[in-house]
Amino acid sequence: MRVPISVTVNGTVYHHEVEPRLLLVYYLREVLGLTGTHIGCDTSNCGACTVMMNGLAVKSCTVLAVQANGAEILTVEGLARDGQLHPIQEGFWEEHGLQCGYCTPGMMIAALQLLQRNPDPSEAEIRHALEGNLCRCTGYQHIVNAVRYAARKMKESGAMPVGGR
């Protein structure tokens, strides 16, 4: 059985027929070819698959593609606009917030969610907000610095960190 869905991903509307059991992360990666979103576990612990769905950070390994029918999704590929990096991407680059890069797309989406809710988070608030995203390389310190950098940058530019800007 296949179910028709219509999903807006990074501003583009897609129509597909999918198996009901297809996970959103596989839909993004293998149907749409958006491989920036990664899979790191099967228990919703690692957060490598984090994407924005209707403005909320979700773990796309725990959402069925059919549940995303009608939804607006933002993935790492949609963060930069017109060749300009999003301040969060800039922060991760400037502050060495990544090493192997595998957790980074999900980590950045989780950071985006945080900054939407709290534009000026403390170190403890950043660490708390990123609890659902595991990184094995950085020890998190440079990630915390990256998020702070992004917060500063967004404050300076007056840009609201809305999904996809």
Add this chain to the structure above:
Amino acid sequence: MAVTRVFGARIKRREDPRLITGTATYTDDIVIPGMCYTVIVRSPYAHARIKRIDVERARKHPGVVAAFTGKDLEGKVNPIPCAWLIPGSDLKTPPHPALAVDRVRYVGEGVAVVVATSRHAAADAASLVEVEVEPLPAVVNQEKAMQPGAPQIHDGVPNNVAFHWKVSSGDVGRAFQEADVVIRQRMVNHRLIPNAMEPRSCVAAYNRGSGDLTIWMTSQNPHIHRVLLSGILGIPEHRLRIIAPEVGGGFGSKIPCYADEAVVAFCAMQTGHPVKWGEDRRENYLATAHGRDHIVDLEVAAKKDGTITAIRGTCYANLGAYLSTAAPGVPTILHGLMMCGPYTIPNIDYEVYGIFTNTTPVDAYRGAGRPEATYYVERLVDMVARKLNMDPVEVRRKNFIPKDKFPYTVATGITYDSGDYEASLETLLRIIDYPNFRKEQEKAWKEGRYLGIGFSTYVEICGLGPSQVAGAVGFQGALWESALVRVHPTGKVTVLTGASPHGQGEETTFAQIVSEELGIPIEDIEVLHGDTEMIPMGWGTYGSRTTAVGGAALFVACRRIVEKGKKLAAHLLEASEQDILFEGGRFFVKGAPDRAKTIQEVALQAYLAWNLPAGFEPALEATAFYDPPNFTYPFGAHACIVEVDPETGTVKIRRYVAVDDCGRVVNPLIVDGQVHGGLAQGIGQALYEYAYYDDFGQLLTGSMSDYAVPKASQLPPFETARTETPSPHHPLGLKGVGETGTIASTPAVANAVVDALQPLGIHHIDIPLTPPRVLAAIRQAQGR
């Protein structure tokens, strides 16, 4: 032309743009037309006799292309070899079939494989594979596995002892007789799961026409994988191409040659389809090598003044069910030889039993043997201090190898290249304001708060390493590294390195080295790695060797470019070669700096070849294969300050300060990142992580919900500082930094917790220091 000095600069990484925009290509991102998917069916039993495996139902499932069992592989896929055959240890190497044939020996061992046109079809069909077994008694604890009557895991390996290795020096018996204090302590250095965020995966494509096999795989060392898989699959090395695309972390777990990649390659060869495989996290926990897992009985002898005179120990190392690629070398060469730490301990007697159990194979995990050694030695030093009522800092000072004694050969026989242990300790004490901390601690204790400080002064063996030594200790390979520097006609540079970085940032640091040496802007330099068809033979990334050995190879290659460039510049400038100097990217005549050619101009002329000196070969590129004369020995001093909640047993890290000395630093930002990541893993072992098996061989911490990879909120901000003692034998003075944090931090945390609990008379608690364990120790000490 002025070039900004980039060596030693805190510049941001050049690999990041693709990683932060989601445009990097990891193995699982690769799609090839006609590609099929595989699922490996794994044993749910830790030990069982296989009676029957039936793949017929699976084969008939829609979408299934093929299904194979171990019998189908017989004669076509050779057993998986071990590549570190330590001599003089009576090492047993029982066969490790790529898929089990008559017996399974751990939960997660592959028994069959299904190939299908879709991921879902492969998973569905895998569930249709029927495996009938006769369960056998299992043993997971290494000490129990050695006991008479324990289940025998392999034929011809009595008592499951894979090897018995020993290092011995001096007169240990006498040292113990003459000691003022002797301390005996059993310690457990528990099993860990590496947890690279990217699980293992591969894509194999076989061209039946040409006989070429290409495998994209999550590898830390593609050339080693090519050699080993060539032997396993019977494919000539020149027909086999291994590509490590973007690799999402390894920490040692992507060094070994596993059965799975060989099985997947076999599927590609049999079916003619490109085939993809990727483990999910549960499979990763079961089928990818684990780390650590020692039980060790230790004794230390010391004099009244704190001088440590001997260490004696027996280590029982759990190897899991089969010998993984480097497994025998980890608890021996990389561990036992480091049992002197940074100290002048003259007498050592240390033996290691490597033991098979019905668990996932154990191999290198970040630090690989050295974190275990540092943990034991640093705990023992603290115990000596406690027993003698001395400051642990003083005991360390008392025993440090003095800085004017380097190169220094320790009792285990290895020669440390350089060190200034006192300097790193002094720097540390200054940062933490040690005297004040002790006052604060006294006050806290009076208030019933348990505040403690733990030190770890460590040394590690890195920059693996001299090939002759590698051979002498049974490593079935070499440890030199390659670099190729190609200056193009337009003066742009491509660098190929035989190391295989996967997050460590060498695309940046290597470009910094080349920029420094050739005076070429960093933007004009590209560093490539990880493809055996393109890159000269090299040995990969592990053992903090990439910059330490690969960086030296790069330096030599750059110097060859300069030498060749000088010849051509002399010709073009009509000067003698001896009169040509090279600086800042310019060849110029001594005493006449305006008579000059830039390296870009020289490169163009070298390619055009219209006007070359006699005997000069066109083009401007150089290759170097650098075999280091010794290992490098980074060191440092770490301190951890904790507060223990006596009601819950919770340990809170209040401060963590790391002073590391990795020789000269190419990029401080990247070095900080390496230290931070290492600290997270070492602290993870001290406080959170534990791979736990029940008596039936089931991994109870079999998912990320159960195994505690540290989260952002569970780690403190780290304070880092450095001293700089160059390696005297490395052409750039580098030592390597990839493992320092992991090696140093576990004992710093453990020492801090024990220090905090001094008022209760607690002398030791085995790691991980989880709240239940700490609370139990507190309750016991309080007689509750």
